[in-house]
Amino acid sequence: MDIITTPSYEALSKEAASYVSRKVQENPHIVLGLATGSTPTGMYEQLIKNHITLGTSYRNVTTFNLDEYVGMSKKNHNSYYAFMEKHLFQHIDIQNEFTFIPDGMSDPQKECGLYEEKLRKHGPIDLQILGLGANGHIGFNEPGTPFCSRTHVVELTDSTRKANSRFFKGIEDVPTHAITMGIDSIVNAKEILLLVSGAIKKEAFEKLLYGDISEDFPASILKKHPCVKILADQSALDTSSIIA
Numbered sequence: 224m225d226i227i228t229t230p231s232y233e234a235l236s237k238e239a240a241s242y243v244s245r246k247v248q249e250n251p252h253i254v255l256g257l258a259t260g261s262t263p264t265g266m267y268e269q270l271i272k273n274h275i276t277l278g279t280s281y282r283n284v285t286t287f288n289l290d291e292y293v294g295m296s297k298k299n300h301n302s303y304y305a306f307m308e309k310h311l312f313q314h315i316d317i318q319n320e321f322t323f324i325p326d327g328m329s330d331p332q333k334e335c336g337l338y339e340e341k342l343r344k345h346g347p348i349d350l351q352i353l354g355l356g357a358n359g360h361i362g363f364n365e366p367g368t369p370f371c372s373r374t375h376v377v378e379l380t381d382s383t384r385k386a387n388s389r390f391f392k393g394i395e396d397v398p399t400h401a402i403t404m405g406i407d408s409i410v411n412a413k414e415i416l417l418l419v420s421g422a423i424k425k426e427a428f429e430k431l432l433y434g435d436i437s438e439d440f441p442a443s444i445l446k447k448h449p450c451v452k453i454l455a456d457q458s459a460l461d462t463s464s465i466i467a
């Protein structure tokens with residue numbers, strides 16, 4: 224794993240965006256895997272700036288999002304569909320038919336099968352962007368998820384629902400289930416860019432760097448992937464683990 228540390232979240236976001244923009248310019252037909260959550264929002268902001276100032280075009284780009292809440296309509300502002308529209312898609316020249324996000328309102332099991340078909344048809348993903356859950360989850364793959372999992376329905380842990388309740392009125396409004404790309408669907412990407420930001424991720428980041436590869440800590444699978452780049456900001460670094 225190639226690890227780069229940045230002094231701040233702003234620097235991390237700029238670094239991530241220039242990396243992604245460069246990849247899009249090198250391969251205009253790139254297939255990107257996209258993440259939601261707080262971590263990548265700064266990167267999306269910068270990608271929009273790069274689209275405007277450098278003319279980075281997304282006309283021929285295909286995207287796959289990691290996950291969506293079960294029972295969440297696209298119109299709900301907490302859906303990941305709405306998140307992507309707000310933070311990226313409505314600001315760039317991407318074509319709607321090439322942006323794939325699981326449909327939270329479809330029959331969940333059928334939707335998982337359909338999503339896998341789409342991944343087979345339009346994939347593989349060239350560059351997968353990931354955030355890191357405080358419990359080591361990637362996508363919505365909670366601890367204990369088999370490494371061989373493909374797109375599936377997951378019951379969210381209380382800790383994840385609590386963490387995400389900051390976007391809702393309260394934890395009781397956070398959906399109990401989600402559709403997520405599985406761990407095997409994620410690591411099938413040719414390259415992975417993991418973004419780690421904030422003191423709340425310190426413990427998880429340390430576990431990723433120094434812990435064992437185990438299904439109890441889903442992100443640990445990344446150690447087996449041949450092409451992983453990690454961008455971490457200073458606040459995510461434990462003072463006891465200095466990385467050059």
Ligand SMILES: O=P(O)(O)OC[C@H]1O[C@](O)(CO)[C@@H](O)[C@@H]1O
Pocket residue numbers: 258259260261262263289290353354355356357361362363383387
């Ligand atoms: O960036 P955040 O908000 O800390 O979230 C970390 C991870 O948790 C999720 O939002 C799911 O809870 C992932 O999609 C994300 O990568």
